[in-house]
Amino acid sequence: MTASKSAVQYGYHKGNLRDRLLKTAQKLLQNEELSALSLRRVAREVGVAPSAIYNHFKNLDELLAAIAADGYRQLEALERAAYETIADPEACLRQLTREYLHFAARNPSLYRLMFSRSVLSYRALPEVGEAGDTSFRVSVEWWYGSGSYDPSKSAIHYPYALAVWSLCHGAAMQMLDGMVTVGDTPEIGVDALADVLMDVCLRGALAGAPK
Amino acid sequence: MTASKSAVQYGYHKGNLRDRLLKTAQKLLQNEELSALSLRRVAREVGVAPSAIYNHFKNLDELLAAIAADGYRQLEALERAAYETIADPEACLRQLTREYLHFAARNPSLYRLMFSRSVLSYRALPEVGEAGDTSFRVSVEWWYGSGSYDPSKSAIHYPYALAVWSLCHGAAMQMLDGMVTVGDTPEIGVDALADVLMDVCLRGALAGAPK
């Protein structure tokens, strides 16, 4: 009596282990800290020997890179959607920033992983490198206001795009590390924070700020 | 025959082990990656048993926090110096940004440690918390342009100060992760990057940028 093809298998050859590892790891990231994500933990959760993972990933870093790459794609999809919906460049960038911060707030451990040292050092891998340039490319595209990305001009616009992204990433990390409140300052909503960031980005820190 | 008080001691009671642990760990951070800094490694380097460390620090995280706190103080000193030397708020902020990026470039592993998860989660400790708020407070003070920090008004200015700091921190991390060059874009000097960041910060991303 053998189980059907799609049913859960016991013992050897349990089906598409690669996908199950990725999905289990993603689930772990949703519920726990990034530090809780270990190779052995994922194996335990899936119910498989630790060494089995090495048949599908070269090592732990590659597993993490694969998860991060998927995160990049999720983020890209969010940004693409906003980018293709909103015509006005400024309104678009505002929406992009909101989406960006909300993504980080919704997936804190995943976001941390995406910009962790071990994953970033893997950006030579095409899957990670290309996907990782995404949020960056979007801000360059905003610069052109045209929806087209011209690498030949990126040398000029690069630092400005970098600044836009730095602003968002820095604020996101502050958010996740719980530093959005300092002293007795009340907490700031994500959307309000995004608006302030874009006020600074678009018009400078001096304009519009209360004295 | 006993060694003099200041000479190197062998065996038990080797002198001020706490300081030697900190200094050895700092030296390690100057020459190696952050991931190379382990409790046992520091103990080995000092020539002491791993468990000896627990007589001077509660655990590894506290050792790391102490090192990070010292880093905060170094950074604060740099910023204070610029802050008290340059009168014009804008010129001062430009200089602060340059100092900040250079500090990160000079001490990459230490900078990473200072803003790592494990250290930031220790900001409840007064030594870490107060020192860590420094770079932040400086940007708030810039807001006032007066050199005085008034916590009662920080609720208003907080998001703007956060934006300024996010810009610097995000760019610093990009620098350290080697993402300052993307594709065939030539590398950008640290000072030039700082200037662009402050152009964006002060006048907005639209002003002064080449089209």
Next chain:
DNA sequence: CGCCGAATATGAACATTGTTCATATTCGGC
């Protein structure tokens, strides 16, 4: 001086981690 408690250092343990390797099992094509 001598002694005793406190401070400090040691070394052996333990649990956990990533990784490797020989072995065992299952799948798929001939």
Next chain:
DNA sequence: GCCGAATATGAACAATGTTCATATTCGGCG
């Protein structure tokens, strides 16, 4: 039905943070 390739196992290894009983040294008090 068989054989090689793919895959899973379990035992091992080195390294990590941490704890604990033990050993040593320091400092003060008699």
